[in-house]
Amino acid sequence: xxxxxxxxxxxxxxxxxxxxxxxxxxxxxxxxxxxxxxxxxxxxxxxxxxxxxxxxxxxxxxxxxxxxxxxxxxxxxxxxxxxxxxxxxxxxxxxxxxxxxxxxxxxxxxxxxxxxxxxxxxxxxxxxxxxxxxxxx
Amino acid sequence: xxxxxxxxxxxxxxxxxxxxxxxxxxxxxxxxxxxxxxxxxxxxxxxxxxxxxxxxxxxxxxxxxxxxxxxxxxxxxxxxxxxxxxxxxxxxxxxxxxxxxxxxxxxxxxxxxxxxxxxxxxxxxxxxxxxxxxxxxxxxxxxxxxxxxxxxxxxxxxxxxxxxxxxxxxxxxxxxxxxxxxxxxxxxxxxxxxxxxxxxxxxxxxxxxxxxxxxxxxxxxxxxxxxxxxxxxxxxxxxxxxxxxxxxxxxxxxxxxxxxxxxxxxxxxxxxxxxxxxxxxxxxxx
Numbered sequence: 001x002x003x004x005x006x007x008x009x010x011x012x013x014x015x016x017x018x019x020x021x022x023x024x025x026x027x028x029x030x031x032x033x034x035x036x037x038x039x040x041x042x043x044x045x046x047x048x049x050x051x052x053x054x055x056x057x058x059x060x061x062x063x064x065x066x067x068x069x070x071x072x073x074x075x076x077x078x079x080x081x082x083x084x085x086x087x088x089x090x091x092x093x094x095x096x097x098x099x100x101x102x103x104x105x106x107x108x109x110x111x112x113x114x115x116x117x118x119x120x121x122x123x124x125x126x127x128x129x130x131x132x133x134x135x136x137x
Numbered sequence: 138x139x140x141x142x143x144x145x146x147x148x149x150x151x152x153x154x155x156x157x158x159x160x161x162x163x164x165x166x167x168x169x170x171x172x173x174x175x176x177x178x179x180x181x182x183x184x185x186x187x188x189x190x191x192x193x194x195x196x197x198x199x200x201x202x203x204x205x206x207x208x209x210x211x212x213x214x215x216x217x218x219x220x221x222x223x224x225x226x227x228x229x230x231x232x233x234x235x236x237x238x239x240x241x242x243x244x245x246x247x248x249x250x251x252x253x254x255x256x257x258x259x260x261x262x263x264x265x266x267x268x269x270x271x272x273x274x275x276x277x278x279x280x281x282x283x284x285x286x287x288x289x290x291x292x293x294x295x296x297x298x299x300x301x302x303x304x305x306x307x308x309x310x311x312x313x314x315x316x317x318x319x320x321x322x323x324x325x326x327x328x329x330x331x332x333x334x335x336x337x338x339x340x341x342x343x344x345x346x347x348x349x350x351x352x353x354x355x356x357x358x359x360x361x362x363x364x365x366x367x368x369x370x371x372x373x374x375x376x377x378x379x380x381x382x383x384x385x386x387x388x389x390x391x392x393x394x395x396x397x398x399x400x401x402x403x404x405x406x407x408x409x410x411x412x413x414x415x416x417x418x419x420x421x422x423x
Contacts (some may be wrong), residue, residue, distance in 0.1 A: 015279075078241060085165055
């Protein structure tokens with residue numbers, strides 16, 4: 001737990017964390033192993049006889065891996081595996097936030113994908129511009 | 138290492154496609170070949186795993202019946218078509234393992250493990266060797282200075298106590314000790330522990346096996362009291378787990394029914410009454 005998110009255990013021992021004796025996973029629900037009791041995390045730990053610190057959370061976006069609270073754990077690991085995360089979970093100046101953002105036409109907080117779809121349905125050209133800026137970010 | 142996990146390849150979505158069709162792509166939405174090509178050079182290695190999206194049905198771990206889960210919308214659902222199925226967990230390991238091995242060895246971070254083989258009556262048992270050349274089950278130890286042993290009635294919370302010991306700083310040796318044998322669960326999944334218990338058993342008795350534990354490690358088992366066993370556990374932290382006999386028996390019945398289902402040859406012919414019944418209760422009574 002980092003104060004904001006709950007992570008999937010088991011957590012490596014304090015000694016292993018200190019000595020960097022672990023593999024670190026960062027991703028979304030897929031690496032969290034949602035719905036699977038014997039997930040990739042557990043298989044990896046057994047295969048390499050190394051503890052795995054799983055810092056994956058559902059709906060995480062690309063910015064999640066850059067969180068200052070998590071970075072020391074990523075950098076101290078023997079190996080860090082970062083999943084390619086969804087572009088719908090990252091914001092930019094015009095539409096900030098995570099997988100939810102403020103719809104500028106209504107002022108409502110809505111899923112980013114729904115906001116994008118509304119833009120596409122009303123103005124395809126604007127949608128192209130937004131998408132390019134989004135991708136650049 | 139960068140890992141792509143998706144039912145599609147990076148090249149199967151592009152901003153142009155989205156502009157023309159309004160298709161934002163399956164997970165990872167809005168990420169295509171261009172973005173992937175930009176970020177992958179930032180990593181030592183990248184691995185792509187494209188998985189299928191066959192609906193996974195959820196079954197109760199207790200009764201094996203279909204088990205619904207609650208969707209974010211609040212609706213009940215019996216199968217999942219969004220998240221990767223169980224087969225993907227194996228696929229991920231298969232794809233990633235060679236790269237992980239290379240990266241760990243490149244960095245010279247993984248210590249080579251010295252091993253020794255003991256030829257038991259029917260097959261070899263593999264020990265690790267510590268820096269002094271002493272045999273042990275694993276060279277890895279927890280921070281605790283003592284050895285520990287969970288001695289319990291079967292189904293009285295043996296592994297629950299084991300998990301608590303792990304949290305407290307002991308390392309699990311993953312060896313289940315019995316008076317005349319041990320079961321080697323090192324590196325095995327829960328399913329394998331249930332289905333392969335017979336194959337993982339070695340004729341190494343408690344008086345020998347208990348001596349291969351190192352400080353900071355623990356094992357579990359169901360060991361009866363005797364003066365000799367008390368002496369063998371003299372320098373151990375011993376946790377005794379007991380539970381109401383009836384509850385142990387009821388739990389053991391379901392446990393054994395599950396093991397028989399996974400390993401029908403578990404009992405010899407003379408005990409086949411165990412497997413001939415229809416229900417766990419009938420199997421158990423025989």
